[in-house]
Amino acid sequence: MEHNMEIAVATDLAAGHPGRPSSATRVADIMSSKLVTLSAHHTFGQAVQLMTNSPFRHFLVIHADGRLAGLFSDRDVLRALGRTPNWQAKNVSGVMTHKVFTVTPETPLSVAASEMLSRRINCLPVVGNDGKVCGIITSTDLLRSYQKIQAALENDSCGTSADSV
Amino acid sequence: MNQGNREINARESSMAAPSELTGRYNCVADVMTRKTVSLSPHHGLVEAVSLMADRHFRHIVVVDTGGQILGVISDRDILRTLARTSNWQTKDVSQIMTRDPFTVKRETPLSVAVAKIVAKRINCLPVLDDEGKVCGIVTSTDLLKAYQKLLESLQRNRAAL
Secondary structure (H helix, E strand, O other), rough: OHHHEEEEOOOHHHOOOOOOOOOOHHHHEEEOEEEEEOOOOOOOHHHHHHHHHHOOEEEEEEEEOOEEEEEEEEHHHHHHHHHHHOHHOHHHHHOEOOOOOOOOOEEEEHHHHHHHHHHOOOOEEEEEOOOOOOEEEEEHHHHHHHHHHHHHHHHHHOOOHHHHH | HHHHHHHEEEEOOOOOOOOOOOOOOEEEHHEEEOOOOOOOOOOOOHHHHHHHHOOOEEEEEEEEOOOEEEEEEEEHHHHHHHHOOHHHHHOEHHHHHHOOOOOEEEEOOOHHHHHHHHHOOEEEEEEOOOEEEEEEEEEHEEEHHHHHHHHHHHHHHHHHH
């Protein structure tokens, strides 16, 4: 199964979506939909290399037909490195999470946030009606959205000393 | 191993309810975690590892004897060291901590705290009191909780219209 998988990198840097920031209510409003696809043949060693050279923290593993195969985070990789002596030869599927909780573009942001909190995860793949991965939403995407709405709400804030810290 | 110096501090807390009037939080003090776990710089990495292994937090603050902040250690810092350093057992907290971390105050507006966390790609900000001592920590999880509550209250308001 490995050979027809691809690694898709969630470009959380690309998440600067202009559309409706302060009225964002659904996953589609703030998710990163640009997924960079890399080599189809990959080992754990390649995943480590990728992680070292990129700013991303979450990696989706998808089948050739676009369906989600699994997910792994930098934490998963680091944890595996610590306990796996010959990790270079291992396959990514050995460290990835296979049963991944996903959302749809229509999922309300409050639901996405509470799922992340209760599951203690930082990333949810977004799967469309066709069953294919169409994006990813991370806690950083949510916080970026929060920042905009919170700044707008802070006219009656509790202090102004923030500039000094 | 000098156990006498190896004190681990924890303070109690919980997130307060959002303002009755506005249904939202405004400043760091409203959402911060007052229970911080702190170590001294001379603690061994071994202690940091065992502390984090069986508890539900991801950040340790490193303070001097006067309670002044020296650095922070995250689970990522630890995992990275474990993965790359064969003799990690010999390392000290001071060797892997992030020195002079970004900090906030209790009264820092939440939007400012969120902006720092997002822009600096970090997940925690130690909260300092007026004397510069650590009085809490605000993490991306605390902020996500605040956002989630805000989203829910906005939803309720929308439904009520």
